[in-house]
Amino acid sequence: MSKKTSNISIIILAAGASKRMGTPKQLLKWGNSTLLGNTIETALKLSVKEVIVVLGANYNAIKKEIKHYPITILNNEDWQKGLGKSLAFGVEYITSSKQKVDGILVILADQPLINAQFLNKLIDEFNKKEHPIIATSYKNKKYGVPVIFDKIYFEELLTLNDDYGAKHLLKKNKSLVKILIPELENLDLDLKADYESLYKEKFNNK
Template identity: 25%
Template sequence: MMTTKSIIGAVVLAAGMSRRMGQPKQLLPWGKTTVIGQVVNVLQAAQVAQIVVVTGKSREQVEQTLKNTSAQCVFNPRYETSEMLTSLKVGISRLHDEVQAVLVVLGDQPQIQVSVVQGLIEQYRLGKGVLIVPSYQMRRGHPWLVDRSLWQEILQMDDERESMRNFLNHHAQDIVYYLVDTPSILTDMDTPEDYQQMRPVDERDNE
């Protein structure tokens, strides 16, 4: 039986400009879907209760891509000038009252594994901590999980001077590291070269 504490949401940060990629990286093909579609598929497979995708320049295309999923798309009107912290605030503000913890997920990390997401959620449900971050070979990555008790602090942070890294550094003593055996938590996709290297092997072989 699920408890209130078990209800987990996710904010997917997908409002970036994709300047180095040269095209909207969220919409690049990935298997039978797109990069952002795969991210949402992983979260759905991990049974995340509410998925909020924060969009920017490509909002209409992303919304179209995700129309048959459980994800809710919200728009960050400051996408051109703001950093990820702003999008995180936009996303958190849309989470339902019953959601007690949020996964902070990158929209350009389609290689994240269901097992990692499930592991983070399990650690939270076991009461391990209020801030749970995956770690591979002593390096922290994404997604990470934050209890509702810390959301107000995030919402009050100065977008112009602070970042999500500042938040993590400020709460260094609160972080519970969840050790994983995959480097997938570390890599995101910024350039065409990144995309080619990260694509599923069968897709690369078919070119």
């Protein structure tokens, strides 16, 4: 694993209201941290230019719990427009701050099985310059986040404004996407039962 700093920034999307979970899932306990804290700690293990966290719903409560990390915290007041809008908001921050980055690694706050080793594999693959998009495999031949987008897509990412993230971008550029399979299943935690089951499996059986 290279110690050299990669010329990419990380955007962690954590702006949602967690309606299906019934409580802000960003703050749910995960080991000695929270789901969002765990994601931030994983991101900080990587040699990247900057770690950006996009918040929205429950901004003040969540910011209070993560402000001690060496990260950039953004408040997307249009978070209700969905994941795509939060991603566009993060990209807008990068472009307006005139950062010269080669790309962005997009991570969700609710995928606790994604580890630093796998994210480093995505970065290493991106650094080969063979594929402008590096995505993660899901079940049923689907793929998506964590995903790295080359800077050539920033203009399109800035126009996102719905809850489907960048799915259409991945679909449109399918032939240019390299897909990597994580060691553990790539799970999103949306329901309380899913969270409790995974937490028990991960921490209570030891």
